[in-house]
Amino acid sequence: MTTSNASTQATILKELRQAYAARAAGKHGLARVCARRAAGWAIRDHLNTKGVDLKTPSAFEYIKHLQAAPGNPPNIQKVLEYLTQRVAKESLEEDSFWPFPEVDLVQEAHWLVEELLGQRLQVD
Numbered sequence: 366m367t368t369s370n371a372s373t374q375a376t377i378l379k380e381l382r383q384a385y386a387a388r389a390a391g392k393h394g395l396a397r398v399c400a401r402r403a404a405g406w407a408i409r410d411h412l413n414t415k416g417v418d419l420k421t422p423s424a425f426e427y428i429k430h431l432q433a434a435p436g437n438p439p440n441i442q443k444v445l446e447y448l449t450q451r452v453a454k455e456s457l458e459e460d461s462f463w464p465f466p467e468v469d470l471v472q473e474a475h476w477l478v479e480e481l482l483g484q485r486l487q488v489d
Contacts, residue, residue: 370410374486377406377478381488384471394452400474401448404428407478425449444477 384399405424408431412419419426431437432445447468479485 373406373410374482377403377482378486378488380406381471381475381478381486384474385488388469388471397452397470400471401425401428404444404448404474404477407481411481441477441480444473447473448477 380399380403384396384403387393387399388396402424405427408424408427409419412427412431417430419430421427428445428448432442432449437445447465447470450465475486475488
């Protein structure tokens with residue numbers, strides 16, 4: 366169980382709230398960005414409790430670091446895979462799209478955050 370400080374937890378909650386709000390407004394790209402940032406903050410906190418500091422502000426670097434670490438449970442590894450997935454584009458003329466329409470990246474990131482922090486976060 367990780368014990369995050371109040372400032373980190375507030376930042377994570379802010380990102381999750383923004384992710385849910387963006388998704389509700391149909392801004393799916395922004396929702397994915399906010400979901401990744403929330404996960405990145407939680408991973409950073411999780412790694413810091415283990416004495417690991419990547420010294421980068423990049424949420425994506427923290428996600429990739431945890432994804433490459435051995436011993437992750439399969440359910441966590443799957444969410445990390447989703448978080449590092451790029452959007453797809455079938456041609457230059459078409460808009461890019463999320464290649465896993467059945468996966469709600471915001472909910473997946475929220476679940477991962479709670480797993481890493483070891484506590485439930487109420488996002489209103």
